[in-house]
Amino acid sequence: xxxxxxxxxxxDIARRLALDIALWDQxxxxxxxxxxxxxxxxxxxxxxxxLWADLLADALATALASTEQQWPRGEIDPASARDxxxxxxxxxxxxxxxxxxxxxxxxxxxxxxxxxxxxDLRPAxxxxxxxxxxVISPAALVEALGPMGPTLRPSPSRGSASKxxxxxxxxxxxxxxxxxxxVGCRALPSGxxxxxxxxxxxxxxxxxxxxxxx
Numbered sequence: 001x002x003x004x005x006x007x008x009x010x011x012d013i014a015r016r017l018a019l020d021i022a023l024w025d026q027x028x029x030x031x032x033x034x035x036x037x038x039x040x041x042x043x044x045x046x047x048x049x050x051l052w053a054d055l056l057a058d059a060l061a062t063a064l065a066s067t068e069q070q071w072p073r074g075e076i077d078p079a080s081a082r083d084x085x086x087x088x089x090x091x092x093x094x095x096x097x098x099x100x101x102x103x104x105x106x107x108x109x110x111x112x113x114x115x116x117x118x119x120d121l122r123p124a125x126x127x128x129x130x131x132x133x134x135v136i137s138p139a140a141l142v143e144a145l146g147p148m149g150p151t152l153r154p155s156p157s158r159g160s161a162s163k164x165x166x167x168x169x170x171x172x173x174x175x176x177x178x179x180x181x182x183v184g185c186r187a188l189p190s191g192x193x194x195x196x197x198x199x200x201x202x203x204x205x206x207x208x209x210x211x212x213x214x
Contacts, residue, residue, distance in 0.1 A: 007055055014059035017130075021111075022067045025074050026126045033124035034131045035060075036141055046136045050100070053134035057115035061104035064111040064128060073110045076127050083125040084109040091116075119144035 020032055037056050039049030076084075088103055091114045095101040100117040109127065116122070116133040119141065124131075135141045 007059070010052075010055035010059040011063075014056060014063040017060060018063035018067045021064065021128055021130055022071050022073070025076075026128050026130075031126075032130060033126070034122075034133060036119060036133050036135045036144070038135045038138060038141055049134035049136050053115055053132050057102065057104065057113050057132040060130065060132065061111075061113040064113065064130075065106065068106065068110050068128075073128050076109070080125065080127055081109050083123075084112060084127060084129055087114070087123060087125050087129065088112055121147065 017032060017035065020030070024031060026033070035056060037049055037053035039046060039052065088105060091101050091103045094117070095103065100115075102115040103112065104115070105112040111128040112125075112130070114129075114131045116131050119133045119135045121144075122131060135144060
């Protein structure tokens with residue numbers, strides 16, 4: 001897209017993400033739990049990451065609502081429902097406090113999209129609860145993922161082969177990483193990222209632990 005963020009791009013990615021979230025009700029090994037919207041390179045990187053997060057969050061809310069009609073989420077236990085309500089309420093409190101946070105959700109607990117104001121790590125209630133977080137640059141993304149570094153491993157990515165990040169991780173957290181990067185990813189683009197190229201790492205040792213980078 002040459003650095004231009006387009007609504008149609010967000011809608012296409014959102015439809016594919018909604019499917020991956022809905023399959024197994026977000027309880028699969030590759031089910032996304034957070035989506036990082038990375039700004040394009042240049043002086044407007046912060047603005048572009050905010051816009052990209054807004055576009056993705058809005059499109060994903062629409063896609064999840066549609067997906068719920070086609071594939072309704074299964075029943076969940078009361079404890080899981082409380083987790084969803086708690087995280088929704090916490091996000092709404094942050095929004096009321098003036099943070100750039102939005103909550104888009106079904107009337108029930110069937111699906112939730114939280115548009116976050118930054119890449120801080122937060123709990124993942126699962127059961128079709130997804131966060132979309134703006135990140136100003138790939139370097140900022142690497143820093144944000146640093147605490148998860150020992151448990152990240154690569155999984156297949158979406159996008160064209162020319163845009164597809166390659167990643168190196170270890171079979172055991174104790175093994176030295178082959179990459180100098182704090183998350184073991186040697187090819188996150190240093191000059192910016194192209195909207196539409198989605199990368200799927202996987203947190204080792206967790207049944208539901210994928211993050212997506214758009």
